Amino acid sequence: MSATDPTSPASMHSGTGPALAERVPLVSVEGLRVHFTSKRGVVHAVDGVTLDIGDGETVALVGETGSGKSVTAKSLLRLIPRPPGVIAGGKALFRSKMPCPGCRGAGCVDCGQTGRVGEPCTACAGAGCGVCGQSGRSTVDLLTIPEDELRDIRGNRIAMIFQDPGKALNPALTIRAQIAEVFAEHRSDELVSEAGLDDESGRLLRRAVRNRGRFFERRLGSLPPLRSQRRRVDAVLDGRIVEALADTRIPNPVKIMRSYPHELSGGMKQRVMIAQALACDPDLLIADEPTTALDVTIQARILDLIGELQARRGTSVLYISHDLSLVRGIADRAAVMYAGMLAEVGPAEQIFADPLHPYTRGLLAAIPTPGMGRGRLAAIEGTVPELIDPPPACRFHTRCPHAATACARTDPPLAIRQPPDHRAACLLYDDAAEVGERPEDMPDRSAAS
Amino acid sequence: MTALGVTSTAGPSSQVADYVISVRGVRKHFPIKEGVLQRVTGHVRAVDDVSFDVPRGKTVGLVGESGCGKSTLGRVISGLTDATEGGVYFRLSHAAKDRLDELLAIPEAERSAAEGRELAEIDRAHRIDALGKDRWREYRRNCQVVFQDAFASLNPRHLVKDIIGRPLRIHHEASGTQLTERIVDLLESVGLGSQHLYRFPHQFSGGQRQRISIARAVALDPEFIVLDEPTSALDVSVQAQILNLLHDLQEQRGLTYLFISHDLNVVEHMSDRIIVMYLGQIAETGPSEQIFAAARHPYTEALLEANPAVEGGARAVTRLKGSVPDPARPPQGCRFHTRCPVVTSQCGWEVDDAVTEAELRDSGLDGLSGVSRQSAFSADLTFETEAQAAAFVAQLQAQETPEPLAAALTELRQTGTDVSVRFQPVVPVRLERVGPDQLSACLLHTGQQPAAEAVAR
Numbered sequence: 001m002s003a004t005d006p007t008s009p010a011s012m013h014s015g016t017g018p019a020l021a022e023r024v025p026l027v028s029v030e031g032l033r034v035h036f037t038s039k040r041g042v043v044h045a046v047d048g049v050t051l052d053i054g055d056g057e058t059v060a061l062v063g064e065t066g067s068g069k070s071v072t073a074k075s076l077l078r079l080i081p082r083p084p085g086v087i088a089g090g091k092a093l094f095r096s097k098m099p100c101p102g103c104r105g106a107g108c109v110d111c112g113q114t115g116r117v118g119e120p121c122t123a124c125a126g127a128g129c130g131v132c133g134q135s136g137r138s139t140v141d142l143l144t145i146p147e148d149e150l151r152d153i154r155g156n157r158i159a160m161i162f163q164d165p166g167k168a169l170n171p172a173l174t175i176r177a178q179i180a181e182v183f184a185e186h187r188s189d190e191l192v193s194e195a196g197l198d199d200e201s202g203r204l205l206r207r208a209v210r211n212r213g214r215f216f217e218r219r220l221g222s223l224p225p226l227r228s229q230r231r232r233v234d235a236v237l238d239g240r241i242v243e244a245l246a247d248t249r250i251p252n253p254v255k256i257m258r259s260y261p262h263e264l265s266g267g268m269k270q271r272v273m274i275a276q277a278l279a280c281d282p283d284l285l286i287a288d289e290p291t292t293a294l295d296v297t298i299q300a301r302i303l304d305l306i307g308e309l310q311a312r313r314g315t316s317v318l319y320i321s322h323d324l325s326l327v328r329g330i331a332d333r334a335a336v337m338y339a340g341m342l343a344e345v346g347p348a349e350q351i352f353a354d355p356l357h358p359y360t361r362g363l364l365a366a367i368p369t370p371g372m373g374r375g376r377l378a379a380i381e382g383t384v385p386e387l388i389d390p391p392p393a394c395r396f397h398t399r400c401p402h403a404a405t406a407c408a409r410t411d412p413p414l415a416i417r418q419p420p421d422h423r424a425a426c427l428l429y430d431d432a433a434e435v436g437e438r439p440e441d442m443p444d445r446s447a448a449s
Numbered sequence: 450m451t452a453l454g455v456t457s458t459a460g461p462s463s464q465v466a467d468y469v470i471s472v473r474g475v476r477k478h479f480p481i482k483e484g485v486l487q488r489v490t491g492h493v494r495a496v497d498d499v500s501f502d503v504p505r506g507k508t509v510g511l512v513g514e515s516g517c518g519k520s521t522l523g524r525v526i527s528g529l530t531d532a533t534e535g536g537v538y539f540r541l542s543h544a545a546k547d548r549l550d551e552l553l554a555i556p557e558a559e560r561s562a563a564e565g566r567e568l569a570e571i572d573r574a575h576r577i578d579a580l581g582k583d584r585w586r587e588y589r590r591n592c593q594v595v596f597q598d599a600f601a602s603l604n605p606r607h608l609v610k611d612i613i614g615r616p617l618r619i620h621h622e623a624s625g626t627q628l629t630e631r632i633v634d635l636l637e638s639v640g641l642g643s644q645h646l647y648r649f650p651h652q653f654s655g656g657q658r659q660r661i662s663i664a665r666a667v668a669l670d671p672e673f674i675v676l677d678e679p680t681s682a683l684d685v686s687v688q689a690q691i692l693n694l695l696h697d698l699q700e701q702r703g704l705t706y707l708f709i710s711h712d713l714n715v716v717e718h719m720s721d722r723i724i725v726m727y728l729g730q731i732a733e734t735g736p737s738e739q740i741f742a743a744a745r746h747p748y749t750e751a752l753l754e755a756n757p758a759v760e761g762g763a764r765a766v767t768r769l770k771g772s773v774p775d776p777a778r779p780p781q782g783c784r785f786h787t788r789c790p791v792v793t794s795q796c797g798w799e800v801d802d803a804v805t806e807a808e809l810r811d812s813g814l815d816g817l818s819g820v821s822r823q824s825a826f827s828a829d830l831t832f833e834t835e836a837q838a839a840a841f842v843a844q845l846q847a848q849e850t851p852e853p854l855a856a857a858l859t860e861l862r863q864t865g866t867d868v869s870v871r872f873q874p875v876v877p878v879r880l881e882r883v884g885p886d887q888l889s890a891c892l893l894h895t896g897q898q899p900a901a902e903a904v905a906r
Contacts, residue, residue, distance in 0.1 A: 064684035065655070251809040265772045266515075295514040295711065297769045300755035304768065322684060325714070325757040366689035368718030369758070370741065375696030377718070379689035383654050 024095060024118065024135040025052035026283055026316045027076070032090035032143075034068070034075050037083065041388040045071045047340040048090070050414065053284065055097075056114065058310065058317040060327040060348065062363075063337035066384055069320050072337070073286045076142055076318075077154050087143050095119070095137035096157045097283045114314025116283070156186040159277035163289040165269035169261040175272050176257040179241045182279045191240070195232040244275045248305060267298035271305070278309055285310070286318045291326070303330055324363055328352050336360045339395035340387055342414055346422030356417050356424035359396045394427065402428060405441040466540030469673045469705045470503040470526060470592075471575075473553055474535035477521050481777060493777045495521040497729035498535070502546065503673070508699070508706040510720030510737065512713060512752070516773055518729040519709050523675045526707065527594045528577055538575040539588050545571065590620055593666035597678035599658035603650040609636075609661055610646045616668045635664040638701075639694060656687035660694065667698060673705045680715060692719060713756040717741050725749045728776055728784045731880055735887030745889040748785045781825045782875040783892065794856035795892055797875040800828040802854060807844045814841065826872040838868050 034046040046068040053059045063069045074080050076092050098119040100111035107113040121132035121139065128134040142150065142158075162168040170178060183191060222230075238257070245253035248271040261269055270290060277285055287306065291299035307330060310317055321327050327334055331348040336357065344357040355361045365378035382399040394400070397407035406427055412435070414425040432439040476499075478492035496518040503509045511519045524530045526537050541549065552560070552568045560568070572579040577588055593616075596602040603612055613632050617623050623631045633643045639660040650658055659679060666674050676695070680688040692715065698704060710716050716723060717737060724734045725748065733746035744750045751769045769788045774780055780787050782797015787805070789796065800822065808814050816837035822828040832838040842863050845855070860871035883889045 064686065255808075267772055296713070296755040296757075297514060297751060298772065301768050323757070324685065329757055363685055366685045368689075368692065368714045370717060372718065374718060375693050375700070377689035377693050379693055380686035381690070383656065383687075 024137050025054045026057075026095055026097075027053040027318075028091070028093045029072070029076070030091045030093070032072060032075065032092060033088040034071050034080060035086045035088045037086065038388070044340050044387045044390055045085075046075065047387075047390070049337075049340075049342055051335055051342065051345065053316050053318055054332075055118075056310070056314040056316055057332045058307075058319055058330055060319045060321060060331035060334045061337060062321055062324055062327050062334055064322060064363075064384060066339075066387075067337040068340040068387075069337050070288055073160070073288055073318060073320050076286065077158060077160060078142065078150060079160075090143065092142040093133065093139050094142050094153070094158070094284075095132075095135065095139050096153070111314075114312075116281075116314055152186070155182055155277075155282075156280045157282055158284045158286065159280070159282040160286040160288065161270070161273050161277050161290045164293050165266060165273045166261070166293070168273060169269060171261050174258055174260055175245075175264075176238070176241055179244060179257075179272070179276050179279060180237055182276055183237055183240055186280050187240070191233050191236050195229070195236045197229055197232065240279075244279045245272070247278065247309065248272075248275045250275070266294050267302065270294060270298075270302055274302070274305065274309070278313070278315070281313060282315060284316045284318065286320070288320045289322070290319075292322075299326075306330075324352075325367055336363070339384055339390070341395055342423075342425065343396065344422075344424040345414065346418070346424075350418065350422050354418070356422065356429065357396075357426050358400045358402055358428070360424075362399075362401075394425070400443075402443040404443040406432075406435070406437040407443060410435050410437055467505060467543045468502045468541045468546055469505050469539070470707070471538040471541050471546055471549070472502070472522075472526065472535070473500050473538065473549070475499050475522070475525055475532045475537065476534040477518070477525055477530065478533045491777050494729050494779055495776060496525065496532075497779065499726075499729075499731055500535075501724055501731065501734060502541075503705055503707060504722075505672075505705055506699075506703055507721040508708050508719050510716035510723045511707060511709045511726060512711060512716050512723060513726035513732075514752075514773055515711065516728075516776065517726045518776070519711075519726050520677055522726070523594070523677045523707060523709050527592050527675045528589065529594070531578060536572065536576040536578065538571075539577055539580075539592075541575055545575070549575075586620075590616070590669045591672045592675070593669070593671045593673070594675045594677060595659070595662045595666050595679045597681055599655065599662045599682070600650065602662060603658060605650055607649075608646070609648050609650070612650070612661060613665050613668055616665060620669055622669065631668075635668055638667070638698070639664045640690075654687075655683050656690060659683065659691055663691075663694065663698070667702065667704070670702065671704070673707070675707045675709070677709045678711070679708075681710065681712060688715070695719070713752060714758070725752065728773060728779050730784060731888070731890065732785065733887070733889045733891075734880070735884065735889075739884065739887050743884070745883045745887065745894045746785075746891045747789050747791050747893075751788075751790065781877070783878040783890065785891075791893060792851070792853050793892065794853040794873075795875065796853065797878070798854050798857035798872050799825045800870050800872065801825070803845055803858070803870050803872075804830075806850060806854060807841055810844050810847075810849075817841075824874070826874045828870055830868045830870065832866050832868065835863075835866055838863050838866050841868055 029049055029051045032046055032049045033044070036043040036045055049072050051059070061069045061072065071080060075087060096119050097116040100108060100115050100117045102108050102110045103115060107115045111117045119138040121129060121136055123129050123131040124136065128136045132139040140149070142153070241257055242253045245256055250256050250268065250271050256264070256268070256272070264272065290306070291302050294302060306317065309315070319327065319331060328348060333346065334348040334351045335342050336344040336351070336359065338359050343359045344351060344355065351360060352364070355364055362378065362380040366380060368377060380399050385395060385398055392411045393409055394407045394412050397403040400407065410427065412425045412427045412430060414423050416422065417424045417429045427435065428443050428445055432442050475496055476494070477496040478494050480489040481491045481493060482488065483490045499522060501509070511522065513519050521530070525532045538549065549571055552564055555564060573581070577585070580588055610629070610632055613635055614628050617628055617631055629646070632646065636642055636645055641657065641660055641664070650661065653661065679695070680691050683691060695706070696719070699706060706719070708716060708719050720737045722734065723737050723740045725732045725740070725746065727748050732748045733740065733744065740749060741753065744753055769790070771788050774784070774787055778801065780797060780802070781799045783789070786792050786796035786798065787802060804814065816833035817830060818833050819831035820828055830841065832841065842861060844850070845858070845861060857872050858870070859873055860869060862869050878890050878892055880888045880890045883894045
């Protein structure tokens with residue numbers, strides 16, 4: 001499959017500007033493939049996605065229903081149900097960060113005021129070796145590491161906000177309990193030491209805090225000597241939760257903490273979700289259509305909030321959305337997905353100003369804009385093709401206005417079409433000889449520009 | 450009998466009515482029931498005194514945030530639920546509409562017997578909840594609805610043929626092979642074909658299902674279709690197909706649409722006139738271009754600013770604070786004043802606002818034990834301790850309290866554990882003309898002086 005084209009990582013990471021160009025990306029997804037087995041065959045939901053997310057960068061993954069954008073994001077955290085899902089190939093390299101040694105997380109010149117720097121590779125101490133792919137950064141492949149290591153990353157280094165806050169929050173637990181879970185899972189050591197408890201009694205408490213205690217341990221924890229210590233830990237925990245909620249500009253966090261999800265409005269619930277996701281200062285925030293269920297006025301404020309928190313903490317964001325007009329305002333880079341593959345990747349501004357792939361052009365033209373004659377929206381005819389055992393062809397050729405004979409039998413590579421890194425997977429921009437086609441079968445370039 | 454009487458007896462059968470639908474003072478209140486006895490403890494005012502006209506052959510767009518009552522209004526108009534108050538009139542001529550407005554302007558008690566009879570006459574001929582059986586039937590076939598969720602609105606156990614053929618059968622339009630032919634025609638007019646006749650809804654994609662819904666809606670050749678968020682469950686490329694289809698059908702069949710949506714881009718594209726609703730009332734209404742080019746109401750402005758656009762530069766942004774208030778207790782004065790960026794002290798501040806304001810602070814409302822409320826603008830709050838009462842007063846006098854709220858406070862006095870809070874009474878803001886054909890309900894543009902009026906009373 002040529003579109004997967006696992007280009008060497010060195011040539012891939014070029015961010016928004018020259019400043020980011022020499023940096024190592026936080027996440028490099030290389031040739032990710034996720035399949036689902038069904039009665040009718042194997043559904044190639046994600047079929048060779050190669051994407052980088054740089055430090056502090058916002059990458060938008062745009063696509064229609066069923067294009068595989070959510071599956072891509074979820075497979076980064078291995079959240080897809082398996083079976084029927086199968087991660088059929090590819091890598092998702094994650095290079096986590098740590099508090100900056102110079103300023104201990106307070107923010108200094110070295111870390112660009114974010115308080116976090118890349119963690120050096122344990123094998124070579126930053127010199128570059130085979131383990132870290134010559135990047136010198138501690139690197140793990142999210143798709144293959146053991147489940148318990150991934151558990152340490154989920155919610156801690158990589159956090160996710162889901163589409164419907166009404167469904168993602170547990171209706172039976174208070175907001176406090178739901179945010180406490182994050183701290184208990186990932187910050188139990190800090191909580192215990194902050195409460196001023198020594199390591200000895202701490203061990204039991206830590207287990208209790210993490211809800212891992214056995215039955216008799218829980219009973220022991222409710223006896224007087226430990227009970228008072230637990231209360232001290234709880235007080236510290238409350239402080240942390242209030243802080244996390246206050247960060248998302250929730251008024252009166254103490255009161256919100258004690259309420260249940262049904263008592264809050266949609267916008268508030270989404271703020272709670274954001275507070276929960278950002279509680280552990282993740283390096284990457286995956287936002288899966290976080291504002292689709294909200295009204296425009298609330299949406300605008302949630303987007304402001306994500307942007308503001310991101311700027312302050314230097315978090316990278318993978319923003320998944322079907323709404324192109326929204327992405328334009330928030331993303332540094334955009335990746336357009338169609339039928340499990342990337343159609344176009346590049347700086348968001350360039351994609352909107354000068355879209356290369358016919359699909360991106362179609363999507364942009366389909367959005368009603370002022371002054372457009374009524375009834376003359378440029379609809380993309382047809383529907384998304386079935387993804388069961390797809391043939392090697394451009395996935396868009398059945399609906400493409402420029403489709404030619406070659407499009408039905410050759411898979412276009414996702415190659416750079418406009419330097420430095422505006423890529424598009426379309427034969428319009430390929431030479432016949434390079435893809436092994438006859439020139440007369442290639443789509444007509446003059447009609448496209 | 451006046452000239453009007455003649456037109457009204459011609460009634461719904463006449464094809465020359467200038468207004469397909471006229472809504473007059475419609476309210477829809479849903480009771481809130483509590484306790485074992487299900488006693489009614491309040492009402493959710495989903496739609497609260499809304500009036501507008503839908504001219505023949507035009508598209509009227511209805512926009513607003515979720516919970517503003519736009520879908521409820523659509524249901525009332527299509528006759529799916531009854532209005533609590535007010536009426537929906539079908540096929541009024543210019544003259545009849547003007548006369549109706551004149552008659553409705555007279556308070557019921559002052560109406561003469563002749564005027565009362567005339568009104569009843571209009572009601573019988575045009576008002577949908579007073580129509581006779583035959584006219585009601587005719588209204589039902591001339592007013593159709595396309596719902597948001599095309600999956601939920603198509604019976605999963607019926608074939609496409611049954612779904613689209615049902616209205617034709619109910620109204621005895623066709624049967625047998627003729628029916629099948631009509632159905633195929635309809636399918637073709639919405640871009641489907643005879644191969645889809647014997648399939649179930651689940652075999653179609655979202656866009657195709659919406660096409661089936663539309664085919665069903667136009668089956669009886671209606672005059673008017675309520676489109677309740679017809680594209681919000683669809684992707685942009687499919688949305689464009691459906692919007693184009695709706696436009697083509699309107700051209701071919703001379704349809705009139707009420708287009709309900711929360712997507713401003715779509716509404717702007719589709720509508721001739723736009724109605725912006727907020728909390729059950731109309732905030733602003735006018736021709737589409739005018740609303741988008743020169744919105745007068747701060748709420749419309751905020752909506753437009755929050756709306757992401759594919760083209761154009763970044764806009765100066767003012768974000769609305771807070772969320773939509775509880776429609777069971779809508780704010781006094783202007784309903785938007787709790788979130789308005791340009792709010793003044795005259796906009797309807799009330800005791801609830803003071804309490805909400807204090808609630809946002811950490812300890813503003815601690816120890817509140819009782820409230821005795823004389824009106825929305827005047828109440829005595831009782832706290833458990835004097836210190837807590839003092840804290841409440843201090844919160845309201847603090848810097849963070851919005852200036853207009855502080856200015857509207859006429860009295861904030863603490864006596865022991867009691868705090869009395871008084872505001873200047875204000876009457877609800879009315880929709881008033883702010884430009885040619887443009888109405889807005891905002892004090893800033895209409896020059897209403899409700900405070901002075903209220904004080905005079």
